[in-house]
Amino acid sequence: MSTRPTAVVTGASSGIGAATARALAKCGFRVVLGARRLDRLEPLAAEIDGVALPLDVTDTDSVAAFVAQVPECRLLVNNAGGAKGLEPVAEADEQDWRWMYETNVIGTLRMTKALLPALIASGDGHIVTVTSVAALEVYDNGAGYTGAKHAQAMLHRTLRGELLGKPVRLTEIAPGMVDTEFSVVRFEGDQEKADKVYEGLTPLSAEDVADVIAFTATRPSHVNIDLVVLKPRAQATAMRAYRGG
16 A cells, blocks of 8 residues: 555646646655546656546546545545637526536535545545635636626635534635646637737646645645635736737
């Protein structure tokens, strides 16, 4: 059995999840990577001496099968999530809304609930949930995503009180613009449209966010970093940014 503490990272096949897996491995964690795209997970697991397991956080059976293979867990990074669409409420696509709630909210609930006994049993557990600046603001045409992210954040923040006195820390990471596949998914594969989101400014990289996650996860056990909001210097709010180059 590995002497390294076990960290679980969801949505680990790309972007923030993959970067976080690498960062945590460098910090001495044995990283269990979960995502639907096992073909992407396996090379990364081999690179960092981790474990790749299939995981769909929107599927109860998939979560149960995943957790059954993780008997010990010190750190859970709830990173799986995403956005679909950018329409006003009057034109909202109910299927997109359901997907966002299932992935961001119910997925986080499933993973947290399933691994909580192991996190408590570790004697030094930590739950990191990647939300968004969309969990702190509202903006036109984004009600589906901001609603889901607000709900995910409320789930996470509620645990801060419910687990008080238990050996589990809770950290919420709320990034602004990050150059990952996020916008490609949101715009259903339209790369040109996705690129325009970051046009004229330097967005955060997945590694920028992963560095912050690794920092919070490696503080002394008595130190709880409740919330970290990080944005590009050129971004003031979710929808206000300076695009002067």
